[in-house]
Every structure is written in C-alpha cells, then in structure tokens.
Amino acid sequence: MNKQPIGFIDSGVGGLTVFKEALKQLPHENMIFLGDQARLPYGPRPAAQVVDFTWQMVNFLLKKDIKLLVIACNTATAAALDIVKSQLPIPVVGVILPGSRAALKVTKNKHLGVIATEGTVRSDAYARTIHQKDAAVKVTSLAAPKFVPVVESNEYRSPIAKRIVMETLAPLKHAGLDTLILGCTHYPLLRPLIQNVMGDDITLIDPGSETVSEVSTLLDYFDIANDDVTEPKMREFYTTGSPEMFEQIAQDWLQLDQLNAQRAEIEDLPVTYQQTPVSTVVVATKNAGKAREFAAMFAKDGITVKSLLDFPELESVAETGTTFEENARLKADGYARQLELPVLADDSGLQVDALGGQPGVFSARYAGDGHNDAANNAKLLSELSEVPAEARTANFHTTLVFAKPNHPEQDLVVDGDVLGRIVGIPRGDNGFGYDPFFEVEGTDQTLAEMTADEKNAVSHRGNAMRQLEQLWRDWYSNHAL
Structure with a gap:
C-alpha cells in the first residue's frame, strides 16, 4: 500500500x-x-x-x-x-505514446490524423512514435492553436467554439483518414463538436484513457x-x-x-531537477554491529542510519537468489519499495576454491537451516579433510547494493573481497562465523585475531564500503536512478 x-x-x-x-x-x-x-x-x-x-x-x-x-x-x-x-x-x-498505441489499434486504412498544438506538431512527436511501431502508417498532422483558448475561456460549448472547430478542421474533412488523435488534452472538451464536423465514420482517440x-x-x-x-x-x-x-x-x-x-506560485522555482537531500538510509540487517559500521560512513553527511530492527512490522524479504548480487538486490529493492526510503543491503559469504566456491551464498546455513556457526565450521573442515593445507585457498566476498524506491534497474552495486586460506585450528576471539579459520593472505593472522580497525582495513566488507564511499554521493546527486 x-x-x-x-x-x-x-x-x-x-x-x-x-x-x-x-x-x-x-x-x-x-x-x-x-x-x-x-x-x-x-x-x-x-x-x-x-x-x-x-x-x-x-x-x-x-x-x-x-x-x-x-x-x-x-x-x-x-x-x-x-x-x-x-x-x-x-x-x-x-500522453503521446499511449495515444499513438490506441490509434494504431483501431485504424483500418492506416491513415491517422493528429490535431495538436503548434509545439506538438512542430516536434513531430506523434508521427515519430507511430512510425517507430508501424512505418507503413500515414500520419497527417494539423495544428489547432485556437482550441486551447476556447477551452480555457470556458467557451467550449459556445457558437464561437463551433465555428472555430469547423474552420480549423476543414483541411482534414476529405483527407482520407479514418482515425483522429486528439493530440492535446484540452481537445476532448471539444469532442462533441469535433465529432460532428469530422463525421461518425471517423474514430476519435483521446489519449487520456x-x-x-x-x-x-x-x-x-x-x-x-x-x-x-x-x-x-x-x-x-x-x-x-x-x-x-x-x-x-x-x-x-x-x-x-x-x-x-x-x-500556486511556481515562477521562482528551479528549472532543473531539485532533489530532496537524503536524510535517512536503512541498512537491511538486524545486526546492530553491522548497522553501526555503515552509520559511521554516512555520519559525516549528517545522514541517519536505521536498521531493520527499527521496523519490526516490516515484511521480510526472502533471499532466494543464486548469487550474492541477486540476494543483495532482492533485499535492497524489496525493503526500499516497502519503506519508500533508500536502502543499503549486502550479501556476503565464504568461497573456497577446492570446494568449487562453496559455501558461497549458503555460508550462513552451510550445515542446514537452524544450525549455528560451530556446525557450519565443522562441515567446512569435514569437506576439506582430504585437501592439503596449501590447496585450501579461499576468499570472503561481499556485494553491496544501494537502492532508492522503485528503480531496481539502476541500483548502485559494489563488490569487495579479501583473499586467504582455511586453517585447521581456529585462532582468535574477535570474529564470528568462519573468521577464526580464515587466515588473511600476506599475514599470519586470522580475521578473528585482528582488531576491529585491522580487520576493517583488509576485510571484504571494508573494501566494499570504501568503494561505496567513493561512488554513492555522485550516484545520488546525479540521479543515476
């Protein structure tokens, strides 16, 4: 709703x-x-x-x-x-495209007439639109500049209006068309007069419907x-x-x-698009810690960050995608549409080369729905039991999607990765999930052994957030949507 x-x-x-x-x-x-x-x-x-x-x-x-x-x-x-x-x-x-489609549906002899303002006739917009759909259709256009003043002066039922309509439409009377588009939204108010002049065998098209x-x-x-x-x-x-x-x-x-x-006083309003500055961004997570990470990034712009915890009645969006980007888009677009607010969503996971990229999008439920981190880690080590240490290369991946409501085709999408390998014995107490088993490439530390600042400097989410930081302002201000 x-x-x-x-x-x-x-x-x-x-x-x-x-x-x-x-x-x-x-x-x-x-x-x-x-x-x-x-x-x-x-x-x-x-x-x-x-x-x-x-x-x-x-x-x-x-x-x-x-x-x-x-x-x-x-x-x-x-x-x-x-x-x-x-x-x-x-x-x-x-109103031009819908009107053109309607006329093309009803014409029998493929000769259409268009009556419109001087500007519309000069633009040739109807003829171009019609010919894009059917190049064989003949289009005869006629400017009817006197119709608008007649309507605006509330004289559209007067004898003056009848005379103006008759004189204006005279060139179309014997032009051979069978359909006439009322190419100005003022003209349907003159419809009875126009129909009377053109005759009952001419179909009038009102683009409004x-x-x-x-x-x-x-x-x-x-x-x-x-x-x-x-x-x-x-x-x-x-x-x-x-x-x-x-x-x-x-x-x-x-x-x-x-x-x-x-x-309405509009003469002093801008003649370009004036976007309302973003003041609130929703992070599609119920993890307060993750929301705080993003809040720190947006704080310098005075933007309030909320999470799904702030909207307990919100309908959950199912992550049914087969890729990280699909799942992040589902969440970002779904929640943005419901909330009518910009939404930032992510999907992250561990990809192990020896396992063909698994667990991937199923990282959080690798051992099955309802299982915990310990069960996921146990399954991971079991699957790697025959794989030598040097072949246990892996990466953590994150896709971030920033969405405004109702334009999913133009979401801002960024990715982040961190390379490493899976170790056999967990190390460190600062991480969660697979962090104690993921040793970062070029270091001798797992993600769980790093401080928060150290982890953010190399992590997949930190790398994605740094990309987002470089792009989102231009994307928002230039209205990439």
Missing part, C-alpha cells in the same frame, strides 16, 4: 480530461493536479522554455511527495518527457498502488492562474463535491 499521491501537470485545464479518466480507473488513489494557466498556451513557445516550465511544475509537485508523475500535456510530453523521466526517481508517464491504463500498470509493477478503500481520498487542485475560472471548468467537467482550487 502506498498512500502518496499521483501528480498531474498541464499547461492549463486540459489535463483534467486525463484526471477525469484517473478518477474512473483509479478511484482509490490520492491525486494532485497543477495547471499552469498563467503561462498558457505552451504550443507556440520554444521547446526549451516548455522544458523550463515543466521542471517548475514538477518541482512544485515533488514537494507534495508524489509517487508517480503524469505529464498530462502533449506539448510538455513532446518537449520534456525524456528529460524528466531520465532524472526523476519516480515513474513518469506522458490509454495514459491512465499505463499508470495503472506501473502502479502494479512497482507495487505502489493504494489499496486502502476506507479512507477519504485526497483531491487537490492548483493553478497558476485564476482559481475561480479553474473551478468553473473543473467542476463542470469533473462533477466533484467541494472542488477547491488554490493558486
């Missing part, structure tokens, strides 16, 4: 057509809408300026702790989707859907223009009780 809201942005009120579809398909989700009415229309503006405006809207909604962003504006999708999607740590959905279907799929994929059916749901509306004008159109279109719009 994830109660964080879904954010919707648009150049004005047009994105409410997508929001309306979301109310139908995703009734249990909390939602926030922001329309930049003070600076519309976006269509005639340069693409770089649209990108700047989009970032300001995005940064406004990020402060509202949204879990998924819908760019419910075709012009902004064409100009900014790829840029925003590559930098945000949350899923981002635009397909867009919300994609949102639904992503909520399930990332396991962030809100399945609480009991609490009242958040419906917040913001506009950079007149709240009164926004409310008139929104109430008419959405038919919501007690719809209140608030004015």
Whole structure:
C-alpha cells in the first residue's frame, strides 16, 4: 500500500480530461493536479522554455511527495518527457505514446490524423512514435492553436467554439483518414463538436484513457498502488492562474463535491531537477554491529542510519537468489519499495576454491537451516579433510547494493573481497562465523585475531564500503536512478 499521491501537470485545464479518466480507473488513489494557466498556451513557445516550465511544475509537485508523475500535456510530453523521466526517481508517464498505441489499434486504412498544438506538431512527436511501431502508417498532422483558448475561456460549448472547430478542421474533412488523435488534452472538451464536423465514420482517440491504463500498470509493477478503500481520498487542485475560472471548468467537467482550487506560485522555482537531500538510509540487517559500521560512513553527511530492527512490522524479504548480487538486490529493492526510503543491503559469504566456491551464498546455513556457526565450521573442515593445507585457498566476498524506491534497474552495486586460506585450528576471539579459520593472505593472522580497525582495513566488507564511499554521493546527486 502506498498512500502518496499521483501528480498531474498541464499547461492549463486540459489535463483534467486525463484526471477525469484517473478518477474512473483509479478511484482509490490520492491525486494532485497543477495547471499552469498563467503561462498558457505552451504550443507556440520554444521547446526549451516548455522544458523550463515543466521542471517548475514538477518541482512544485515533488514537494507534495508524489509517487508517480503524469505529464498530462502533449506539448510538455513532446518537449520534456525524456528529460524528466531520465532524472526523476519516480515513474513518469506522458500522453503521446499511449495515444499513438490506441490509434494504431483501431485504424483500418492506416491513415491517422493528429490535431495538436503548434509545439506538438512542430516536434513531430506523434508521427515519430507511430512510425517507430508501424512505418507503413500515414500520419497527417494539423495544428489547432485556437482550441486551447476556447477551452480555457470556458467557451467550449459556445457558437464561437463551433465555428472555430469547423474552420480549423476543414483541411482534414476529405483527407482520407479514418482515425483522429486528439493530440492535446484540452481537445476532448471539444469532442462533441469535433465529432460532428469530422463525421461518425471517423474514430476519435483521446489519449487520456490509454495514459491512465499505463499508470495503472506501473502502479502494479512497482507495487505502489493504494489499496486502502476506507479512507477519504485526497483531491487537490492548483493553478497558476485564476482559481475561480479553474473551478468553473473543473467542476463542470469533473462533477466533484467541494472542488477547491488554490493558486500556486511556481515562477521562482528551479528549472532543473531539485532533489530532496537524503536524510535517512536503512541498512537491511538486524545486526546492530553491522548497522553501526555503515552509520559511521554516512555520519559525516549528517545522514541517519536505521536498521531493520527499527521496523519490526516490516515484511521480510526472502533471499532466494543464486548469487550474492541477486540476494543483495532482492533485499535492497524489496525493503526500499516497502519503506519508500533508500536502502543499503549486502550479501556476503565464504568461497573456497577446492570446494568449487562453496559455501558461497549458503555460508550462513552451510550445515542446514537452524544450525549455528560451530556446525557450519565443522562441515567446512569435514569437506576439506582430504585437501592439503596449501590447496585450501579461499576468499570472503561481499556485494553491496544501494537502492532508492522503485528503480531496481539502476541500483548502485559494489563488490569487495579479501583473499586467504582455511586453517585447521581456529585462532582468535574477535570474529564470528568462519573468521577464526580464515587466515588473511600476506599475514599470519586470522580475521578473528585482528582488531576491529585491522580487520576493517583488509576485510571484504571494508573494501566494499570504501568503494561505496567513493561512488554513492555522485550516484545520488546525479540521479543515476
């Protein structure tokens, strides 16, 4: 369950057509809408300026702790989707790809029409997207710049609107297309007029429905859907223009009780992604000593480190992987998704060359589930009983995975090793597990004979942590996710 809201942005009120579809398909989700009415229309503006405006809207909604962003504006999708999607740590959905897919499903003669803003037509985004999927489809695009002002002025049912629609669509009347994409989220508000002009034999495609279907799929994929059916749901509306004008159109279109719009000031917000600094990292362990090791590394950045002991009700993540990295990823990604916090997880083990790398990922349960260190060591020595001392080479390995929620494909992964050999008699009292039997290469000491500082200087986990120390800040600040 994830109660964080879904954010919707648009150049004005047009994105409410997508929001309306979301109310139908995703009734249990909390939602926030922001329309930049003070600076519309976006269509005639340069693409770089649209990108700047989009970032300001995005940064406004990020402060509202949204879990998924819908760019419910075709012009902004064409100009900014790829840029925003590559930098945000949350899923981002635009309206062009879903609309294109929907049109390709229904066309019979493979001649599609697109009506959109000047910016969207100029970008050729729909034609490129459609031709990537079917190069044989003909696409006829037409800019309809007068449609947006008609909708924003609440005149979309007036005789003026009827005349504007008729005059604008005249070039498409006999173009031979059988499907028309409403390539601006304002245009569905004019749908009855558009259908009347184009005729009933032309299928109109509203990308909003397909867009919300994609949102639904992503909520399930990332396991962030809100399945609480009991609490009242958040419906917040913001506009950079007149709240009164926004409310008139929104109430008419959405038919919501007690719809209140608030004015948003976004002109001074940054025009690049502004990441919220990390303040808490969870180490996926119940070993307090291990958590303290990592806490010391993060302390210099003022970051609080918690462990799984701080979340007793958390559902455990099973380590079902066949490699150290698989297990570390399972834990890091699984707990990050549940906690909505950055999570650092590790998987470590002993690999003995003469045993083909065993016990490996099964190091903690080498003698079977429920057995202790003594039983694991006894089995290890038994397996090596016929192996001469010089052939008992081994290494301890650690894989660390640092994950933010919902982007497992871009986890930060580092490894660490320490080479040595297995001795027949345990030495030292400072270690645990296999430490008393692991003599570090180049020394005459086992890990259990070393002080904590000496062990950290050579150990597999110490080596991995030093790699992590060099990489994690850039990874986090550059938004590798």
